[in-house]
Every structure is written in structure tokens, then in C-alpha cells.
Amino acid sequence: MTSPTPNIPPFTSLPLNPLDPYFSAWGLYGPHDQLGTLNRLSNDLVATSAKSEIRTGVRIGLDAPLNAQTRSGKAFFGRELFGQEMVLKEPRCVNDDVWRFNSQVSTQWDGLRHYGYQKERLFYGGVKPENIHGEGFDERRGKGPVGRTVTRDGESEVLGIHEMARQGIVGRAVLLDFHGWRLAQDPPTTPFDSFKSCSISLQTLLAxxxxxxxxxxxxxxxxxxxxxxxxxxxKNADELSALKDVHPPNFGGVEQSEEMVKWIWEHFSAVSGDQPSFECWPTQNPSLLLHEVLIAGWGMPVGELFDLENLAEHCKREGRWSFFLSSQVCNVTGGVASPPNALAIF
Structure with a gap:
């Protein structure tokens, strides 16, 4: 069931500029926009969502541990594992610790610097890789693309995760428990393998x-x-290690189709899942990558590796799969991605 779509450009009008990449909506929120579809989370919408969704005060954390992938000694996509150094501040009875990790090695929101249109080599709003990595700037003016200041090392701040940190990712959220729905079929009639390139269709999500x-x-x-x-x-450590040696890795996820993209455009501010790649990976449709359209085309955060097990159990017990989400990304200037620090509040 879906509610009416408010006054946004129809999907058939994308790209808004015929010269821009496919399905892009650059310029919809102005030439200097840094928030993309998070602009949909207006103050009124958030306030209304809080009033309707927060009823019992139950809170459920959605972040997996930062060290979740260390069991097999390696991470998918070859990312650096989480490391922690404990420091006893002798002679005082005081501890510090030092963390080192890839921002996408556990639960994460992909920010707008993460993924661009591959053929065009353009990020959201037409930002180029050299706009982010410091080449081609007029340092005398001290300005980077879309009017953002250049940091002292010559790199820009454009599209950094810090922009999302200003207000967080906050509002009404819904869980679609495909796994629970599939297992409830007797016998299961919807085949799926989390570690194979399997697609979940729009028709299935609607079901x-x-x-x-x-x-x-x-x-x-x-x-x-x-x-x-x-x-x-x-899976045991050896099985996980073997899966992580596969390049590219194979994961189940949502299908790469125009009807899926249209549905997401017409409804959501952000999308996320429990899998390492929200979309089926590798793609079964090379001419359509959801990461390209969602992140680079619309400026939509994509979340991955969320721990949804306790959430699904609570939703089933309560018979309610909507809730209020509070997610405050790390305020790292120019950051690419961030742990979500996410709470589901009922």
C-alpha cells in the first residue's frame, strides 16, 4: 500500500536536463545542493512522523558492531578491517582507545562522494573526481565546485558526509521483511541466496x-x-574466508530495473538493507546501476549491512513495520561514508 506522491517531477521527466546522465535529477534543489533526496525530510514531515510513530518508547539499535567482519580475518571488497588499540594512561587509572577502520566495513550510509556515474565519471550535481581530490582548483579564489571552500591541503569539501550530519537522517521508516515473508511460505516458493547474484523484484517487495x-x-x-x-x-570462518576471496563478490539484493527505480523515486528519502550491496551484485543489468542513479543521480543515501534481526523480531511481535528513525552520521568534513548511529524508535 502506498500513499499519493506529492509534487515532485514525474519520473518520466528524468533526466531533468537532457544532457545529464540517465535518470538524474541535478538542479532540482538548486545548483549548490548537497543533500539530494534528504531535502524531502522537511521539518513538518519529521514532526508529523514523530507524532504518529513514537508510541511506546521502545528503542532498537540498528548498527552492527564495527568489528563485525573480523571473524574471518578479512572483509568483503578488500576493505580494511576495524582495529582498536587500548591505551592505559599510566600512572593514572585512565583508559583511551584508538580506532582505525574503513567507513564502509560495517553498517554504513553511503554518502554522495561514494559512487558516481561510471561512464561519465561524474558525482551528484556533476562534480568530477578532480573536484573532490584537489586538482584543477583556483586556489587564489579559495573556491571549489558549487562554491564550497577548499581545505588547507587543497582538497574540497563538496558532497562530504558532514553535510548530512547537520540534520541527520531522521523520519518515518518502514521495514520490508522479505526474509521473514519468504520463510513463511510453506514450502518457500521464492528462491533467494544472500551470497549469489539474486534479484528481489518490485512485485515481490510490494507483496x-x-x-x-x-x-x-x-x-x-x-x-x-x-x-x-x-x-x-x-557460516563458519573458513566458509566466510572463501566467500571473501571471490572477486567480485556475489550478493543478493533488489533488482536493477526501471520500475524499481521509478518506485524508489516516487516514495523514499533514503534506502537501506542488511546486505553488503543494497542492489543485486554484480548487476544483472549492466545498463542500469542503482548506485549510479540513487547516489549520483538523486543524491540519495544508500545504507548497507544494517543489523535488522532484533528490529524484525519486534515488528513481527507488535504487528507493525513502521517506526521513527534517528540516524546521526559522523561529522567528518569531506567524509565519503559513515556508520549510521541509528535507532528505531516505536
Missing amino acids: VAEAQGTEIKFGDILFLRTGYTATLNE
């Missing part, structure tokens, strides 16, 4: 929403439970 009785409203933040975490926990 999950209908079975849950979940209304999807404009501006919602989508969470998709594919069963990746549950499947991961069944």
Missing part, C-alpha cells in the same frame, strides 16, 4: 508490504531485510 499491511508514504526511509545477516551467522 511483502501487502502481507505486512504496511503503508508506504512519501519521504519514508526504506529498510529491507534480505536475510543476509541470518545467513552470515550460519
Whole structure:
């Protein structure tokens, strides 16, 4: 079930500029925009969502541990594992610790610097790699692309995760528990493997929403439970190590289709799931990558590796799959991605 779409450009009008990459919406929120679809989370929408969704005060954390991938000694996509150094501040009875980690090695929001249109080599709003990495700036003017200041090392701040940190990712969220829905079929009739390039169709997601009785409203933040975490926990260290040696790795996720992109455009402010790649990976449709369209085309945060197990259990017990989300990304100037620091509040 879905609510009416408010006054946004129809999907058929994308790209808004015929010379821009496919399905892009550059300029919709102005030439210097840094927030993309998070602009949909207006003060009124957030306030209304808080009033309707916060009823019992139950809070559920959605972040997996930062060291979640250390069990097999390596991470998917070859990313650096989380490291922690404990420091006893002798002679005082005081501890510090030092963390070192890739911002995408555990639960994360992909920011707008993460993924660009690959063929055009352009990020959201037409920002080029050299605009981010410091080449081609007029240092005498001290300005980078879209009027953002240049830092002392010559790199710009454009599209940094700090822009999302100013107000966070906050509003009404919905969980589509595909994994629970699939297992409830007797026998299961929807094949899926979290560690194979399997697609979840739009028709399937709509069937999950209908079975849950979940209304999807404009501006919602989508969470998709594919069963990746549950499947991961069944594998031993050797099995995980072998899977992480596969390049490119294979993951189940949402299908790469025009109808899926249209549905996301018409409803959501951000999308996320429990799997390492929100979309099916490697893509089964090379001419359409969701990361390109969502992140680079619309400026939509994409969340991955969320721990949705406790959330799904609570939703099933309460018979309610909508909630209020509070997610405050790390305030790192020029950051690419961030742990979400996310709470579901009921």
C-alpha cells in the first residue's frame, strides 16, 4: 500500500536536463545542493512522523558492531578491517582507545562522494573526481565546485558526509521483511541466496508490504531485510574466508530495473538493507546501476549491512513495520561514508 506522491517531477521527466546522465535529477534543489533526496525530510514531515510513530518508547539499535567482519580475518571488497588499540594512561587509572577502520566495513550510509556515474565519471550535481581530490582548483579564489571552500591541503569539501550530519537522517521508516515473508511460505516458493547474484523484484517487495499491511508514504526511509545477516551467522570462518576471496563478490539484493527505480523515486528519502550491496551484485543489468542513479543521480543515501534481526523480531511481535528513525552520521568534513548511529524508535 502506498500513499499519493506529492509534487515532485514525474519520473518520466528524468533526466531533468537532457544532457545529464540517465535518470538524474541535478538542479532540482538548486545548483549548490548537497543533500539530494534528504531535502524531502522537511521539518513538518519529521514532526508529523514523530507524532504518529513514537508510541511506546521502545528503542532498537540498528548498527552492527564495527568489528563485525573480523571473524574471518578479512572483509568483503578488500576493505580494511576495524582495529582498536587500548591505551592505559599510566600512572593514572585512565583508559583511551584508538580506532582505525574503513567507513564502509560495517553498517554504513553511503554518502554522495561514494559512487558516481561510471561512464561519465561524474558525482551528484556533476562534480568530477578532480573536484573532490584537489586538482584543477583556483586556489587564489579559495573556491571549489558549487562554491564550497577548499581545505588547507587543497582538497574540497563538496558532497562530504558532514553535510548530512547537520540534520541527520531522521523520519518515518518502514521495514520490508522479505526474509521473514519468504520463510513463511510453506514450502518457500521464492528462491533467494544472500551470497549469489539474486534479484528481489518490485512485485515481490510490494507483496511483502501487502502481507505486512504496511503503508508506504512519501519521504519514508526504506529498510529491507534480505536475510543476509541470518545467513552470515550460519557460516563458519573458513566458509566466510572463501566467500571473501571471490572477486567480485556475489550478493543478493533488489533488482536493477526501471520500475524499481521509478518506485524508489516516487516514495523514499533514503534506502537501506542488511546486505553488503543494497542492489543485486554484480548487476544483472549492466545498463542500469542503482548506485549510479540513487547516489549520483538523486543524491540519495544508500545504507548497507544494517543489523535488522532484533528490529524484525519486534515488528513481527507488535504487528507493525513502521517506526521513527534517528540516524546521526559522523561529522567528518569531506567524509565519503559513515556508520549510521541509528535507532528505531516505536
